Structures are given as C-alpha cells and as structure tokens.
Amino acid sequence: MGSIDSKTEEIIFRAARKVFTRKGFDGARMQEIADEAGINKALLHYYFRNKDKLFDRVFRDVVKSTLPQLIGIMNSDMPLFDKIRTFTSTYIDILSGNPEFAGFVFHELSRNPYRLLESLKESGPNLRVLENQIKEAALSGKIEYIPVTHLVVNMMSLIALPFIAQPVIMGMFSMNPEDFDAFIRERKELVPQTIIHSIIKRP
Amino acid sequence: MGSIDSKTEEIIFRAARKVFTRKGFDGARMQEIADEAGINKALLHYYFRNKDKLFDRVFRDVVKSTLPQLIGIMNSDMPLFDKIRTFTSTYIDILSGNPEFAGFVFHELSRNPYRLLESLKESGPNLRVLENQIKEAALSGKIEYIPVTHLVVNMMSLIALPFIAQPVIMGMFSMNPEDFDAFIRERKELVPQTIIHSIIKRP
DNA sequence: TGTACATTTGACCATCTGGTTAAATTATTT
DNA sequence: AAATAATTTAACCAGATGGTCAAATGTACA
Structure with a gap:
C-alpha cells in the first residue's frame, strides 16, 4: 500500500514527477503525463485515481x-x-x-x-x-x-x-x-x- | 501608449496583478480577475485583448x-x-x-x-x-x-x-x-x- | 435634442481538460 | 482449454475556460 509495484505504475509515476516538477500542479496536464509515459490517459486514472492523488504522491516522493x-x-x-x-x-x-x-x-x-x-x-x-x-x-x-x-x-x-x-x-x-x-x-x-x-x- | 488612462482600466489592472502574482499564469482565471475587479469578463478583453497580453503587462509592471x-x-x-x-x-x-x-x-x-x-x-x-x-x-x-x-x-x-x-x-x-x-x-x-x-x- | 462614439453587459461558442465507461486484450488460475 | 481476473484502450462526457458578439447603456458634442 502506497508503494509502487508494477512496472507500468512506475513508468507512469516517473512521468508524473517529471511533468509536475517542471510545470507545477496548475501547469501540468494529465494528457502530457500520459504521453510522457507512453500510455493511454485512462490508464493514469486506473493506477492513480485522479490528478490530486497523483500529485500528492509526487509531492510526498520529492519531499521524502x-x-x-x-x-x-x-x-x-x-x-x-x-x-x-x-x-x-x-x-x-x-x-x-x-x-x-x-x-x-x-x-x-x-x-x-x-x-x-x-x-x-x-x-x-x-x-x-x-x-x-x-x-x-x-x-x-x-x-x-x-x-x-x-x-x-x-x-x-x-x-x-x-x-x-x-x-x-x-x-x-x-x-x-x-x-x-x-x-x-x-x-x-x-x-x-x-x-x-x-x-x-x-x- | 502602453500606459493606463481610464479609471476602469486601472481597477482591472490592479485586480489582474493581484490574481496573477498570487496564483501565477497557470493558476489564474480570467473570471477570477473579473470578479476581483467587480466587472464583466468581456470587459477584460475589451481593455486587454487576451490573457497573455494582460499577463505580459502585469509581469512587466512588477519587474519595472x-x-x-x-x-x-x-x-x-x-x-x-x-x-x-x-x-x-x-x-x-x-x-x-x-x-x-x-x-x-x-x-x-x-x-x-x-x-x-x-x-x-x-x-x-x-x-x-x-x-x-x-x-x-x-x-x-x-x-x-x-x-x-x-x-x-x-x-x-x-x-x-x-x-x-x-x-x-x-x-x-x-x-x-x-x-x-x-x-x-x-x-x-x-x-x-x-x-x-x-x-x-x-x- | 439628436447623433456619433466609447463603455459595459448578458448570452453564447469552441476548445480544453479531468474523468468515466464499456469493450478489448493480455495474463493467471483451474 | 475454459474461465476468471487484471491490464489497456478508444470513445465519450460534463464542466471549466478563454474568448466573441450583438445589443444596451452611458457620454460628449453638434
């Protein structure tokens, strides 16, 4: 729980961290994260429920x-x-x-x-x-x-x-x-x- | 040219500066600026053609x-x-x-x-x-x-x-x-x- | 007063954006 | 091999957002 197990999940997470840290929450687009990860946008929501949750994970990860x-x-x-x-x-x-x-x-x-x-x-x-x-x-x-x-x-x-x-x-x-x-x-x-x-x- | 003449224009500009400096370009909403200025959103576009132009003016103003x-x-x-x-x-x-x-x-x-x-x-x-x-x-x-x-x-x-x-x-x-x-x-x-x-x- | 001009507004539009869903594909289990 | 579960996708939706427009209101001036 809370950890990253699947390969895809980690690829997505890395993409999210890249986009979020560069553009900030407001400037980041879910589509851009999906593109960066080379996957479908719906898959973002499959692994991380929504933008806020995904951002939260990224923010915590950066701080930690x-x-x-x-x-x-x-x-x-x-x-x-x-x-x-x-x-x-x-x-x-x-x-x-x-x-x-x-x-x-x-x-x-x-x-x-x-x-x-x-x-x-x-x-x-x-x-x-x-x-x-x-x-x-x-x-x-x-x-x-x-x-x-x-x-x-x-x-x-x-x-x-x-x-x-x-x-x-x-x-x-x-x-x-x-x-x-x-x-x-x-x-x-x-x-x-x-x-x-x-x-x-x-x- | 480039300067602020009308009263309304200045009210709008101040509102824009407030919202933009607090929320950044990506986080700022034209509607919020209009509300802050107490005017119609269309009036924003009457005085300042679009969001980019308005932001540019604000940014220059802050720097200057x-x-x-x-x-x-x-x-x-x-x-x-x-x-x-x-x-x-x-x-x-x-x-x-x-x-x-x-x-x-x-x-x-x-x-x-x-x-x-x-x-x-x-x-x-x-x-x-x-x-x-x-x-x-x-x-x-x-x-x-x-x-x-x-x-x-x-x-x-x-x-x-x-x-x-x-x-x-x-x-x-x-x-x-x-x-x-x-x-x-x-x-x-x-x-x-x-x-x-x-x-x-x-x- | 009437007319030209600037100012202001409500209604509206096209596009973007986060999010959903049902179906398709792939992996796992029996 | 069949059935079940997990993963992935294309298509779609509702609401937000930047931006437009024609009409309404106000203002200056002849």
Whole structure:
C-alpha cells in the first residue's frame, strides 16, 4: 500500500514527477503525463485515481527523497563547521541532480500550505541539536551567536535560491548552461565559507 | 501608449496583478480577475485583448516597479558597504510590501525564460561599477576578493528566499504571521552583517 | 435634442481538460 | 482449454475556460 509495484505504475509515476516538477500542479496536464509515459490517459486514472492523488504522491516522493537526508545531517553529532559543509554539499548535490525540486516545493507550498504540516511533520525536523551546538560555540567564543532560525534560513537561501533563479542568473550574467554548472560547483566551496566567515569570531 | 488612462482600466489592472502574482499564469482565471475587479469578463478583453497580453503587462509592471530601484543602487557611487546595506534594506522593504513578487517573478521566468531578455534588458543591469568597487576594496586589503556574480547572488538569495519559502519557514519554526514579520525585520540588520562579515578582511 | 462614439453587459461558442465507461486484450488460475 | 481476473484502450462526457458578439447603456458634442 502506497508503494509502487508494477512496472507500468512506475513508468507512469516517473512521468508524473517529471511533468509536475517542471510545470507545477496548475501547469501540468494529465494528457502530457500520459504521453510522457507512453500510455493511454485512462490508464493514469486506473493506477492513480485522479490528478490530486497523483500529485500528492509526487509531492510526498520529492519531499521524502530530500528532506530526511538533510535532517539527518542536521541532527547528527558532527562538529558545527563540518555540519555546515556537509549540509551544503549534500543539498547542492541533490539540487544539481534535480534543479526543479526547490522551485517546485516552495511554489506548491505557497499555493497550498496545508500540505506542509503532513509532509514536513512526517520527516520531523528537530533543531535542538543544532541550537545547542550554536550556543556552545558562542559561549566558548568560537563564533558570534546567531539564532538557529537565521542560520538555517541563510544556508537554505544561499543553496536553494540560485536554482530557483537560474534563468535570472543566466540572463543577468550572460551565462550558458555550462557556465551555470560551473557557477554552482563554485558555490559548494563558497557557501560554507560564506556562512562560516559570517559567524566565526575574529581575534 | 502602453500606459493606463481610464479609471476602469486601472481597477482591472490592479485586480489582474493581484490574481496573477498570487496564483501565477497557470493558476489564474480570467473570471477570477473579473470578479476581483467587480466587472464583466468581456470587459477584460475589451481593455486587454487576451490573457497573455494582460499577463505580459502585469509581469512587466512588477519587474519595472522593483528592478530599476535595485539597479539604481547597484550603479550608484555609494561606498561598497553602504551599498550592501541600502540594497538589502530597499529590497526587503519592496518584498515586505509585496511578498508574492519574488516567487512570482522567479516562477514565471522558469516557466517561460524568453521573457527574461526583454524585461531584464529593458532595465539594463550593469555590474561594472560594483565589480570595480570589489576589486578596489580587495586590492586595498579591506575585503577578501569575491566575484561579483557570487556577491550579487548571495544578497539576492538571503533577501528573496525567505519570502519564497515563507510557509516552509513558518511551519519549520512554528511561527505565526507576526513572528514571521519580526523574523524578516531582523534580517534587515542580519543580512548586510552576514554579507559584510563574509567578505571583510580579518586582521 | 439628436447623433456619433466609447463603455459595459448578458448570452453564447469552441476548445480544453479531468474523468468515466464499456469493450478489448493480455495474463493467471483451474 | 475454459474461465476468471487484471491490464489497456478508444470513445465519450460534463464542466471549466478563454474568448466573441450583438445589443444596451452611458457620454460628449453638434
């Protein structure tokens, strides 16, 4: 139950994820998903009752394929700076492989915030670990204190926005796709550096 | 030509901007815009020929009401750190007044990147000024060198993403709308601080 | 006042879109 | 091989949606 067993079902699901993440719920057409999967439109409704149900499955799948990894890193007992580096690197890798994910998730959550509760709480984020690390590092004089909220949002921002703003960035800086890839690769070094420099205590 | 003269036309246009920025092109309904404007649906087509044309006007209007301000600051002869502070403050103020703008622009540009050329090049961004300031400050040992691209993207990211991710942030940190407003207000101080700390040369 | 012109509306149309159904095809079981 | 169940399809439907049009209303002006 809930899982994907048949071959056809998986083909359809992959097609749906592709179309939904690219075009969003409103922009996606059931016919387009059927075409992408190379099957009849009625077969969509045979396997997934309707557009909403299919979309829900896709949305959950996207969240479940990314959030747990990131939360795992956040809740680990890694030292603070390592955590920042690993989080960045992992998140950028995920989004490099699926550049539409960030825009998709944020856009759909604005369109329909109720989904947040289910999908986020399933993966249960827990910020105490990180919060304690910050407090400890601040007390011991290693870093300037910063609220967890802002630290997490800063990391999310520096990592995710470039993917959401890809066309803007490419236009603004006259980049071609290869330039953009290189730009993102540079950020795997630059983002943790930026974050750490912004909080590290200067002598 | 291109401007809005009649009273009705402006009412319709405002309604369109409201609906389009909230729901996006695909999610917006001409009927909903008509209702929002309190007029007949046929009147939409009397003033603005069709959905595409109306959307185009709205999109241009949104870009034109924000980009030039920000580009003006970027191209001014303000000292680098003041520029960072002013840019952040102005951009956050704009988005506080129109929280949907960021998500709207980025989402629609991914959906239809060709529009970027027209709308961006109309406002003609010019990064030489900022680029020279960075080089100068780096040479004089005030800051660590950073490519303009990354500096600009870092600022855009730290400022814009929180608005795009509002529901995620509110959910993740159990914020209500007032909490979120306060959080954003905090960022007017924190973002320039983050940026400056990340590049300033330590002794 | 009457006439030309702009504005506004209700009714209507063609097409798109999500969804259904009954029949056909294929696989499974006995 | 016959019967039963699962999978797939073509054809179809109802409602939504962008868009049109002729008539009605309002406005300016001779």
